[in-house]
Amino acid sequence: MRSSAPRPFERVLVANRGEIAVRVIRTLRRLGIRSIAVYSDADADAPHVRLADEAVRIGPAPATESYLDPERIVAAALETGAEAIHPGYGFLSEHAGFAEACRDAGLVFVGPGIEALEVMGDKIRAKRHVEASGVPTVPGIADPTLDDEALIAASASVGFPLLVKPSAGGGGKGMQVARDADELAAALPAARRIALAAFGDDTMLIERLIERPRHIEVQVLADAHGTVVHLGERECSLQRRHQKVIEEAPSPLLDAATRSRIGQAACDAARSVDYLGAGTVEFLVSDAAPDEFFFIEMNTRLQVEHPVTELVTGIDLVEQQLRIAAGEPLAITQQDIELHGHAIEARVYAETPHRGFLPSTGEVLAWRAPVGDGVRVDAGIDEGLEITAHYDPMIAKVITFGSDRAEALDRLDRALVDTVVLGVDTNIAFLRRLLADPAVQAGDLDTGLIDRMPEGDAAAVSPWLVDAAALRFASDDVADRLTSSDGGPTAWQSAAGWRPGSVRHVEVLLAPRDHPHDVRTVVAEPDGAAARPADSVVRVGDDGAVWVHGDGESVAFVRIDRRARAEQRRAATERGGLAAEPDLRSPMPGTVTAVFAADGDRVEEGDAIVAIEAMKMEHRVVAAVDGTVRLSVAVGDLVSRDQAVARIEPHPAASGPQSIDGPHEGAVANASDQE
Template identity: 55%
Template sequence: MMTSSTPTTGAAPFGTVLVANRGEIAVRIIRTLRELGVRSAAAFTEADAGARHVREADTAVRVGSYLSAADLVRAAVAAGAGAVHPGYGFLAENAGFARACSEAGLVFVGPPAAAIELMGDKIRAKQTVRAAGVPVVPGSSGSGLSDAELAEAAREIGLPVLLKPSAGGGGKGMRLVRDPAALPEEIAAARREALGSFGDDTLLVERWIDRPRHIEIQVLADAHGQVVHLGERECSLQRRHQKLIEEAPSVLLDPATRAAMGEAAVQAARSCGYTGAGTVEFIVPGADPSAYFFMEMNTRLQVEHPVTELVTGLDLVAWQLRVAAGERLDFGQQDVRLNGHAVEARICAETARAADGRVDFLPSAGPVLALHEPAGRPGVRVDSGLREGTDVGIAYDPMLAKVIAHGPDRATALRRLRAALAGTVVLGLDTNTAFLRRLLEHPAVEAGELDTGLIEREAAALLPDGVPDEVYAAAALLRQEALAPAPGAGGWTDPFSVPSGWRLGGEAAWTVHHLRVPGHEPVAVRVRQGQVRIGDAPAIAARITLDGPRAQLHTGDLVHTFFRAGQWLGRDGESWWVQPHDPVAAALRGAALGAGGGALTAPMPGTVTVVKVAKGDDVTAGQSLLVVEAMKMEHVITAPHDGTVTEIDVSAGSTVAMDQVLAVVTPADPPGAAMQDPAGGTPGEAS
């Protein structure tokens, strides 16, 4: 694994540090603590008892919740820690937690509580940095605005506008609104997400800048007045305001603009008395990079910090610890050099599905049955919280790991990252790995012509056309192998029990396997001695060989290599859950739900948070009926057509499984109704 250089001179800053987080960031912090010779203590909930960060820490303490400051402080005291590192998310930007640590005699590895409080309130933050001479995005003024006041501010600013939680970050609760009629519902949804994610539903509204670029500046400040910036990160490739790809430096900025934005970030940090590592985020019009606007300051380590580490050679976690211990920065702004280029991809537990002309990114969950990560490749670093056996649930953020590539130039870094993603295998749940690989091959991405709306515009084109035939062929042959009986005593196998299709006095019979990959139509695959036939296509010669977790499908001169685990197959970053399909049971289920096709199913495992209709209600096509939440993301279930709610099988708070029926909407005009005449017959029928 490639790591950035770590300052290791002098005494270790603390004896033991509690890592008040989970997943890949906890593992990453533990790695630096180990390099510094500092003992690590992991906090973990019952659901995370077997998690990788618990196994890698020197000790671990069970807590009730990662969101309970009291639990985390008790854990730190129990572990004999002198400091607490909050990572990011959860309580990383919670001023109350920082104060609770100080009151318990613990060092909070982050900025002062006052700085967190000031910059955590986006309204006050904008006022503060504006006074320091930093340009800000036009938006609402005042805190605690009512729904009506937010709507009025949006109309005064002029749509489109962006609704943002005042207390949060990471894109959660942010809503882009273009239609004035949608403001009430979008404000309500933003408040729900903000309250659920941050415990505060205060919102603000800002002018939306079309085709913007999201560029942030990493700052580092000590408690002795020294503040430096470490260059910028380009974070424009995002969806739902969640970043997916980040890189350093940005191809958009020239040296003069970089210096100006860096100085603005330094002034923003000084304006709130900041210490430690932090990030100042700017929105930048792509056509005029010099017209940048302050958006917010993240008073914590960022998910994308590895790209800065790789181009600067600094370990930001080590510097967070040194600053928290009272050390001075031993370098100045003139010493900061950016070497080469780095790009990061976030591996998330999610699946992309095309529906109604759009692409939905839905959370996924399940056990990690097989795992292969590309650590050890030249110029590649992997920050991961995964291990085989990890059970990825719906309670936490869907990010599982980060793959980061560094090279002497951008083209090399992109090429290395694409190859690393192709070598990443996670079987047992869906991930976005293959989607990210295709995104990095997009001509606009390769050219550096980025903006925050690119993924939304191009998402449909980045989805695969379908499931490759060789996947079905491999799955059918593996099932055929599984049906073969084990040899008996002496290694003898009854030839009549082998599912080869062999029979007396005639050509071998076909064995039919009905297979289905979720999101795709079922396929019939016929297998007999050395041959496979997929659907109506001609038969091809095919055989399968096994080598541990790998299966090789041989078709003519081609060999297709897959990783396999249970019903999962994976290669080139792609994975498929190939399930057996029972066409008779499917037909009966469809008949039971009615020919109208009005059954609404859960697109993901999650929790129903809102139910807006009752049995017997008349609804219109596109009307919002229910809201399902998973991994801190909301998904609205809408009516597929005009009709009546004839079944509603869930209530607010219900936990649902993927594909579980939630409700049934019977069409207002059942199929064939329009064909009937007033007498009750149909055209051409004698009455």
């Protein structure tokens, strides 16, 4: 991935944030190009800002007022004397208007031409366009003039099940599955609402849902001199709600002949729009017929999962983007490109898997990236950084390379064990459980595999984690007493549980933060029975929660007040034995986007009460019991995690225990928008 060619630009502005900005800046530094970062108020001290040679503030935290504002980005580039703008991925990377604004300002947009962005950015138009070039597509309805009623009527010609997709969207945001006409009637307005809020365009298209599909994408490079090459494929079938989780290259499904055919189809699609730069053509491949493939869409930018292609080809895709944008011809031919070994990438998200993968926010209390043979980490976080609800929840990517797939899988699992993130919940434990699945080990993948996985036991916690947290709580108690003492330390103040003739160790009442009903009484002993791993890390958050990591596990514990616990039990008794709390709480920090019931309405268990959006995801909070709703919020209100948004006053006839596992119960994830 080294190059001795002259640098294509002197100064480049990176119009993005997080791990992609860090990754692009590293290539700029290697090529000797001066890098310019942009940042919002939320990212003033972010790693990409510190890594760049220069940095420019572009606005407040909301993306619409900073990273999504073309005028601010272009002004920052002109102000700093940048010759080109690299958009990374997401934000403005596929925005034709932004590319046009760059051109009008005399700046080079490191990406494809405006025609390619316009054609491939519209799924309906893209599908029609590639069909004309002989690229196979999924049967469906792609007519922007049809309203919901007409789409439902036309769906009979396609047949169920169907996939509803926003035409202007990407990354799965707003996608809905409909298995009959009734589900389609409900899915269309929901998808339109999400699409309009996210993309400003609620045009829908409908496609036949291919059961047990494999999601295969092909990386292409195209220069301004007519050369188009592909760099092999990536397997992206491990998805959750159309959100890619683990990607690998090459695919364990394709043989050499199919690889050549699908690569040629990808090149044909790119050539049809005079594509320029790096792009990805996505296909569905039937698991039952791996020699058949169907075009889904073309992503006219660098992909999140591009590192696996870089590792098996040895080609720096960001460098190629820059050289192509500078007008240089590709220095490689199709015959030069060979795939060696195997690479796998796992996306680390700030999210809570046992809460329906809801986004998690907070300060990063500890961060340690894994190292070792064949390990690569692309990350945009550091200790002290605040993970907010303003941006996508992906915080890092752990990528491993091996001589074969088995070695790459083994290295990835070990790398995830060594990855430490405390202060926010992550999906690391879930990723390890996914990698251990027999189907994943065998390469028998499809896009529904994760949905079919049994739920893990989120409440299962290693004894040493509990002991370590209890000891930290007890130690903090002693420290607090010493700090608050005016007379200085004495035996009566510093000896926890001290009594004449013996020491009675302190009993600590604690529970996992997200399972407050799983209360445990623990004797805090320095020499506890559970052995503590050598790599353990303990941190305390501003809210007093104790975070513990070790041997691949991470858990946050909260101290339980004995009096408050007794009051909770008494309140449950007064509710007639109902264990469900009457307060409905926000499962995440975000904005209230919809209210489905009026104050005083009678509702039933399972009825949607409010919708909350954050990190490009919308979630519904539903009633846990039958009763009368009392609202605490309105549309547009900002809410914090676990904030009460409504109260359900149970009907007098309600009886019988109903188990609930904390304030997150009843949160239903509706859509997501990470690729």
